[in-house]
Amino acid sequence: MSKIIKSGRREFIKSSGLLISGIGLTGTLSCTSQSSTVTNKIPKWKGFNLLDFFSPNPNSARPGTKEEYFKWMSDWGFDFVRIPMAYPSYVKFDRSRNITPDEVYQIDEEATDRIEALVANAHKYNMHVSLNLHRAPGFCVNAGFNEPYNLWLDEEAQDAFYFHWSMWANKYKNLSPDKISFDLANEPCMREDMNDQHSKRSAVPGDIYRKVAKKAMETIKEANPDHLVVADGNNTGSSVIPEIVDLDIAQSCRGYFPGIISHYKASWAFKDIDNLPEPKWPGQVGDKYLSRDMLEEFYAPWIDLVKNGVGVHCGECGCYNKTPHEVFLAWFGDVIDILGSNGIGFALWEFSGSFGILNSGREDVDYEDWHGHKLDRNLLNLLINS
Helix, strand or coil, X not given: CHHHHHHHHHHHHXXXXXXHHHEXXXXXXXXXXXXXXXXXXXXXXXXXXXXXXCCCCCCCCCXXXXXXXXXXXXXXXXXXXXXXXXHHHHECCCXXXXXXXXXXXXXXXXXXXXXXXXXXXXXXXXXXXXXXEEEECCEECCCCCCCCCCCCCCHHHHHHHHHHHHHHHHHCCCCCCCCEEEECCCCCCEECCCCCCCCCEECCCHHHHHHHHHHHHHHHHHHCCXXXXXXXXHHHHCECCHXXXXXXXXXXXXXXXXXXXXXXXXXXXXXXHXXXXXXXXXXXXXXXXXXXXXXXHHHHHHHHHHHCCCCEEEEEEXXXXXXXXXXXXXXXXXXXXXXXXXXXXXXXXXXXXXXXXXXXXXCCCCCXXXXXXXXCHHHHHHHHCC
16 A cells, blocks of 8 residues: 555656646645546545543543444444544553653553553444554643643654653554554644643644654655655644655545534533534534535645545544534535545544434434434445535
């Protein structure tokens, strides 16, 4: 697979003259492919994020993924799971105080064994597994844990980042890219205050993102040159990364645009959740008219990547349970139709929970009983038929 990716990327650069100078400042390609027959260089995987190791606290109360979940996913035709990991969930340190730089290296093998067991269960049911550092040393898009340094600014943090990826790459050095991929850092961005969930965010400077991603890729490929490496879009996953199109790295977009639909009344996304305009799709929401046309424009740079030989996947997508269900399904149907018609697969943010197909807690859904779980059959059918 990696040879295909490399070949496609070389043709991309050769045919379009697209080096860094050939890309607009917004991250949009300055030219598009003239061929509509080019397909995505990575498979159109469809599936879910599994949040077993999402919290930096390994003793969090979130229920773990059961083996029967994988059977249901497989029976329904899904073939992909992404495992967003918080590195503190698998290191040893005194949790009564902030972690130190030295402790970032103290791997808890019992914890990593649990992650490997989850991966093995996924593989048992023929799922591709994407390992992701949702919280990497020195960075997370979310607050809730005090980092000892900054991934984008401090070499000490970058060295720790490469160490963790070397560990995971070597654990799976004998697996093919059909089975495993390595998603470097979840939703990169610069944050004014790492401890404030609502602090202002901006894109990571492109040269810095390239430096960190390139070294991480090289570190992973030292274990196996065919390992598939994925980089999340810049500016919290929303923007293509023109600075790395010449590298053997696929890119991952998000299915959360616009946020007023996907994260309606989500306290971590909006400060004043009680005064948000009512979501509609399509329709006037606040000062904007929301429609499929705006989605087409938003995803155009990602589609250009696909057409020009860079692998693209949507690593996270979906909608919080406070958005009216009919609005969610109408919007999400457009999102995954745009992605799917361009060969881009996706992973819903969680299988069971407030974004999931099971036990979402929506108050306007006529749930189907599924082995004691509450199944959103309409959402499931939308995913299956995408």
